[in-house]
Amino acid sequence: xxxxxxxxxxxxxxxxxxxxxxxxxxxxxxxxxxxxxxxxxxxxxxxxxxxxxxxxxxxxxxxxxxxxxxxxxxxxxxxxxxxxxxxxxxxxxxxxxxxxxxxxxxxxxxxxxxxxxxxxxxxxxxxxxxxxxxxxxxxxxxxxxxxxxxxxxxxxxxxxxxxxxxxxxxxxxxxxxxxxxxxxxxxxxxxxxxxxxxxxxxxxxxxxxxxxxxxxxxxxxxxxxxxxxxxxxxxxxxxxxxxxxxxxxxxx
Amino acid sequence: xxxxxxxxxxxxxxxxxxxxxxxxxxxxxxxxxxxxxxxxxxxxxxxxxxxxxxxxxxxxxxxxxxxxxxxxxxxxxxxxxxxxxxxxxxxxxxxxxxxxxxxxxxxxxxxxxxxxxxxxxxxxxxxxxxxxxxxxxxxxxxxxxxxxxxxxxxxxxxxxxxxxxxxxxxxxxxxxxxxxxxxxxxxxxxxxxxxxxxxxxxxxxxxxxxxxxxxxxxxxxxxxxxxxxxxxxxxxxxxxxxxxxxxxxxxxxxxxxxxxxxxxxxxxxxxxxxxxxxxxxxxxxxxxxxxxxxxxxxxxxxxxxxxxxxxxxxxxxxxxxxxxxxxxxxxxxxxxxxxxxxxxxxxxxxxxxxxxxxxxxxxxxxxxxxxxxxxxxxxxxxxxxxxxxxxxxxxxxx
Numbered sequence: 001x002x003x004x005x006x007x008x009x010x011x012x013x014x015x016x017x018x019x020x021x022x023x024x025x026x027x028x029x030x031x032x033x034x035x036x037x038x039x040x041x042x043x044x045x046x047x048x049x050x051x052x053x054x055x056x057x058x059x060x061x062x063x064x065x066x067x068x069x070x071x072x073x074x075x076x077x078x079x080x081x082x083x084x085x086x087x088x089x090x091x092x093x094x095x096x097x098x099x100x101x102x103x104x105x106x107x108x109x110x111x112x113x114x115x116x117x118x119x120x121x122x123x124x125x126x127x128x129x130x131x132x133x134x135x136x137x138x139x140x141x142x143x144x145x146x147x148x149x150x151x152x153x154x155x156x157x158x159x160x161x162x163x164x165x166x167x168x169x170x171x172x173x174x175x176x177x178x179x180x181x182x183x184x185x186x187x188x189x190x191x192x193x194x195x196x197x198x199x200x201x202x203x204x205x206x207x208x209x210x211x212x213x214x215x216x217x218x219x220x221x222x223x224x225x226x227x228x229x230x231x232x233x234x235x236x237x238x239x240x241x242x243x244x245x246x247x248x249x250x251x252x
Numbered sequence: 253x254x255x256x257x258x259x260x261x262x263x264x265x266x267x268x269x270x271x272x273x274x275x276x277x278x279x280x281x282x283x284x285x286x287x288x289x290x291x292x293x294x295x296x297x298x299x300x301x302x303x304x305x306x307x308x309x310x311x312x313x314x315x316x317x318x319x320x321x322x323x324x325x326x327x328x329x330x331x332x333x334x335x336x337x338x339x340x341x342x343x344x345x346x347x348x349x350x351x352x353x354x355x356x357x358x359x360x361x362x363x364x365x366x367x368x369x370x371x372x373x374x375x376x377x378x379x380x381x382x383x384x385x386x387x388x389x390x391x392x393x394x395x396x397x398x399x400x401x402x403x404x405x406x407x408x409x410x411x412x413x414x415x416x417x418x419x420x421x422x423x424x425x426x427x428x429x430x431x432x433x434x435x436x437x438x439x440x441x442x443x444x445x446x447x448x449x450x451x452x453x454x455x456x457x458x459x460x461x462x463x464x465x466x467x468x469x470x471x472x473x474x475x476x477x478x479x480x481x482x483x484x485x486x487x488x489x490x491x492x493x494x495x496x497x498x499x500x501x502x503x504x505x506x507x508x509x510x511x512x513x514x515x516x517x518x519x520x521x522x523x524x525x526x527x528x529x530x531x532x533x534x535x536x537x538x539x540x541x542x543x544x545x546x547x548x549x550x551x552x553x554x555x556x557x558x559x560x561x562x563x564x565x566x567x568x569x570x571x572x573x574x575x576x577x578x579x580x581x582x583x584x585x586x587x588x589x590x591x592x593x594x595x596x597x598x599x600x601x602x603x604x605x606x607x608x609x610x611x612x613x614x615x616x617x618x619x620x621x622x623x624x625x626x627x628x629x630x631x632x633x634x635x636x637x638x639x640x641x642x643x644x645x646x647x648x649x650x
Contacts, residue, residue: 079598094589094591098617099610099612
């Protein structure tokens with residue numbers, strides 16, 4: 001069993017007017033087997049949290065700590081974090097022309113596991129996961145994310161989640177831009193990932209609709225760069241009815 | 253003869269301002285007469301990026317009395333012959349030399365290599381023409397005429413090896429309805445200097461895919477001009493270059509949309525590494541009054557892998573009619589895309605490997621478009637060798 005511990009995390013970005021603080025003291029602990037939903041209005045810093053955990057160079061951690069099973073995550077490079085078991089499903093996956101999906105998946109799997117996957121089982125695993133996510137076979141030979149539709153990109157992120165089997169997955173607005181069928185396919189993928197109870201998920205979303213398919217154990221309302229309220233799944237129901245008006249009003 | 257020069261417009265007259273008024277405003281100066289072309293000094297628009305002192309006098313008056321060795325590997329259906337300079341195939345592309353080195357090569361070439369693909373013939377095996385230079389100390393001239401007969405379908409690979417100071421002209425005549433792929437590979441030794449001009453004349457409803465791959469040489473400057481013999485021609489012009497320290501690779505293109513419903517798609521991509529690596533790409537597209545319903549797009553991308561390398565990229569569109577389907581261009585020069593590297597690293601891939609994947613991918617997407625399996629592997633292998641140089645440079649902190 002693992003845990004991801006975020007303590008008093010402060011994060012800034014460089015702007016033309018100097019550094020601007022986006023995260024203002026985030027405290028959050030995720031254990032294996034738990035799904036946490038982070039919900040909040042636009043501009044509340046949800047995506048900043050996701051990218052800071054993954055180590056995007058645009059974000060500077062000014063104070064606080066992030067530990068994965070006691071190891072200092074902030075001290076690790078981007079690729080070290082991934083190899084330590086962190087995964088970020090991105091809101092806007094990046095196009096990399098000329099690198100095929102199959103080559104990319106195999107390279108990533110080899111990097112994460114420290115050895116090349118056994119060819120026969122790997123091909124079978126990839127095929128099976130692709131079928132589960134209703135991804136066409138021809139997809140494997142396409143250039144990474146290049147010319148993918150929004151829905152294809154999101155399904156491809158979940159395909160990686162299933163194949164790379166990280167300890168903790170951060171899903172950054174994976175539901176945005178998906179129609180109802182795609183949302184169900186993607187949610188089923190996340191539920192397969194967590195089915196054994198040994199994975200942790202941080203589900204970042206603006207809307208409550210994905211929570212009909214993925215049941216969170218905890219819901220955190222994120223406003224003004226930190227957690228404003230915490231609760232169980234019932235908190236999501238409240239947000240569904242009332243939106244973020246209370247919180248945004250309070251922070252203004 | 254002057255009628256054949258119509259698409260260049262200019263017959264044998266001088267640079268004077270009156271010249272533009274006499275023919276189309278889009279016309280370039282062109283002449284078979286060597287002396288009608290002044291010796292370029294390096295300040296001229298056409299030469300401002302070229303290091304003139306390294307041209308070994310090819311642009312001036314160095315005798316071009318040498319030649320290159322020619323070897324051929326072709327399907328028997330394709331006729332490859334070496335003929336005299338008076339062969340009637342010469343000039344059938346309607347090309348008229350656009351600069352002095354090209355005019356000098358035209359005047360000096362004693363032999364012409366003629367490649368003929370018969371009409372209505374499909375040839376699967378690529379025709380490989382290997383031109384090997386013997387010395388960079390002696391000026392040489394060359395001439396190749398490729399004729400793809402009506403409705404033929406074939407692939408030609410033109411590769412340059414060895415050491416040379418070469419000025420040459422390559423004419424490509426694509427017959428009506430023909431499909432032709434022409435790939436030029438500059439795999440020169442380090443001291444080679446090559447000023448090359450290629451002219452592609454695209455027949456009615458013909459399809460041509462033209463690629464210029466530049467790896468070796470001290471200075472390689474390839475001018476590619478293309479025009480259409482009739483409506484409906486479809487041209488794809490691809491280029492790939494990997495420029496090392498001290499190397500100068502220059503590609504200048506002029507696509508002349510002189511007929512209606514013609515199409516052109518230009519994509520040139522290159523990487524540069526090391527001090528004094530210099531890439532130049534000039535892409536001119538002319539859309540003439542009569543070129544209704546045409547579609548054109550040009551793209552140049554440069555990946556600058558180390559400090560001290562320089563890429564100049566100038567796309568240029570000159571339009572005389574607005575009645576077109578589409579026209580656009582884009583040019584981008586930069587270092588690695590940080591977002592691509594972040595994405596790959598976020599999947600556990602170490603930074604060195606991520607960079608390799610990105611560069612490989614950068615070239616692989618172009619090599620795939622060239623679409624000639626017979627050379628794809630070799631081209632990727634060359635890219636890998638170049639990447640190894642990049643790593644050495646990185647290790648040295650250059």
